[in-house]
Amino acid sequence: MDIVNVRDLCKIYKEKVAHEALTNIDLTIAKGEFVGIMGPSGSGKTTLLNIISTIDAPTSGDVRINGQYPHDLFPEQLASFRRKELGFVFQSFNLLNTLTVEENILLPLTLEGASLKEMDMKVKEIAQKLGISDILHKRTYEISGGQAQRTAIARALIHDPKLVLADEPTGNLDSKAARDVMELMAHLNRTEQTTMMLVTHDAMAASYCNRVVFIKDGKFHNEIECGESREEFYQKIIHVLSLLGGYRHDVSSIRV
């Protein structure tokens, strides 16, 4: 069954000069898949993610997630859709620094109005899985970047979403922490069968996916699938990136 079904998606920013960020994008993500989206800066990959994650609205085309068209929902229904079906992981973690780690993880359940018993059970379970049981009562400024991203992942997963969307989750981490986070995500994808979509600059991070889709100038470029070995997949990704244009030598720009 398909979780994400994007058909003929266009996005035009109507500012002083109209700018076509996405042109006729088609994308299908099956249940349990881990898909990476790559492309040079300005290629439209974050726009694509924002539209799928209902943060932004498409100019034309359809986005279907788990059989529903979220962009047609009323605001109240959309909020409920977001907190039931979607989970988010951001480059800058986007944790609320007024809350403890545990409270941050619980936020989607709080908004849903879940029972305290259910919250306690779920937070214990997920913290164990992600190895953050020891820091549950710390505040967000007391933990490292890797721990913060694990917290964000726990928050994205606590309500068993149908789709987890990650926007450069390794962008603010050192290489060791980045590797840990990607391994964790790949592991959760395999064991929990969580469908994931990842936007990244980083070939290492992308190599943990099952499939990587490349876009350039808002258009679909090509896609490659992971074979037997992750090393080989990594080489293939690097190869496509170099074809996309001098990309390997770019320093990944920091976006907020």
Added chain:
Amino acid sequence: MTFRQFAFRNIVRNKRVYVAHFLSSSFSVMIFFIYALLLFHPNLQGELASTSITISQLGMMAMKASQYIIFTFSFFFCMYSVSAFLKARKREFGILMVQGMSPKQLHQLLFMENMMIGLASIIVGIVTGVVFSKLVLLVSASVLFIRNGLPFYIPWQAISLTALAFIVMFLVVSLLTSRLVKADQLIELIRAADKPKPEPKASVWLALLSIVLIVAGYACVFYFAMREESRYILLACVTLTVMGTYFLFTQLSVHVLRWLRSRRGLLLRKTNLLILSELSYRMRDNAVMFFMVTVVTAASLTGIGTSFALLNPGLAAMEKPYAFTYNSIGNNPYEEEHWKVIEDELGRAGFDYESARIQVGTTKNGEGLLALSSYNRLAGMLGYPPESLSPNEILLAPTTVFQQTQFNKKGMVPETLTVAVGDWKKDMKVKAVGAAIVDTYEKRVIVLPDELAEYAKIESTNHIKFVVKDWEHTQEVARKIEAKLEGNPDTKGDYYLETLVTHWLTSKQENGIILMVSVLIGIVFFTFAASFLYFRLYTDLERDRQHYNMIAKVGLSRKEMGRVVTVQFMFMFFLPFFVAVIHSSVAFMALQQLVSYSVLQASILIFISFAVVQFAYFIGIRWRYLRNLTRAM
């Protein structure tokens, strides 16, 4: 963690963000409360106690006007502080919405936050208000040597009015803020770059309108002072001036800044680029703030200035121009003897004096009658020009200054008047209104030409008037004179002595209440204005720190940064102050029409002392701000 717990923790653990908003809300509550406290004070019910009717009326009207201003501005202040506060938290709302918070829940959260802060600030505001007013009442009473000042009381009425007014206000603000956050544009919230508000639309017509409104407002004040003392006129003048000031800052400022930026030679010289771009970046915020600070400052300047005029010895002298008045009762045999005693004592004490005896008759209508020669004698002593009359003309002399302002209004003085005394009766032409120099107890005084002077002798009493140059220092000699006159018990009941210095000292006590009220309001308003500036800076501090940090990396030295900040602060502190000074100067000029002594000295004193305090604020806040700014660098 339930939703309510979440909302509560969000506030408690994020104190820094909320503290500015909380403090400014508490501050508005406190000010409103202090005002309500005075309004309900048992000693201030009805007409304000004062020795002068003019000042009493003025005092009441000033209190009414500032009552409206204070409530409107508390409301604006709260709205302003809430919107600044929400702007800083856009990104947080974005995160919450992404996590699936529904618009309804967001509004619920904002409502709960606002009400929590609101209730807390009502409590804090009232408590500090009680403490503060107690303190101010104590200090001002002792500083001004007021014996019968305002006693302190537990103001249940004021507490309930304040609580009620602000609960309603926070409810309205809470409901309005929910509308301020546009929950449907999530992408805007997530990006939430610090987007400035767009420049206000500037039209030349509105800029001109600002001048027209201000001029109309000024004209109203003079109309109020010279023609008709109606509270509606005063209200109209306040409204017009306030509106004019608003357009002055929102419209004219845009034009001026645009003009400055268009001059590249000026714009691109050293730090000017930074200063001008910062000023126009925050133009809208600044314009609104300048406007509010100006109005509040003008209100406090005028309030204190008016009450300072009360302490002026000129007011007492204006009501009673003579240092001593010796009134004979009936046929007083000691008159000559006593006159001599007073003159001797004054001479011995080294005072410059002049004295004159006048005979005042009474008409059948209860008017006083005085011969022109006597009138001219008094006028000469007090420095008024002498008058002349033809045989069928009279002068109408008011007995108080209040009556004089009444007489000076159109239609208050008849063209002819029937003078009836004894068996004699004649219609006389009223030539003019005289000066208020015959301060007898008749309802008004008719000055007859010397040809008819004999009629002024009918039913008459004798008064001896003394004019002493340095009468403020006659307290000692007055006591000696009184002791001497009272030395002979036989004379009791034959005379009655009035001394100006005693009258002045008593009136100082009585006027003290009004003075304390106005000084209190003035101080409170002025602090209000200064804290407004401070809270505004405090809210933007984080953004400013990043901003200057960035520029410092490009190569702005600390010294240059200090200069940029100083120039901006000078605008913030002194531009509104300058406009406020102009506004209150006009108010003082209008006040001048109501009183006959000069208020120039008092107003200049007020302006200077306010400028000094404002300068101290400027130095202090600038120092704190710069320290905060450079700490992270």
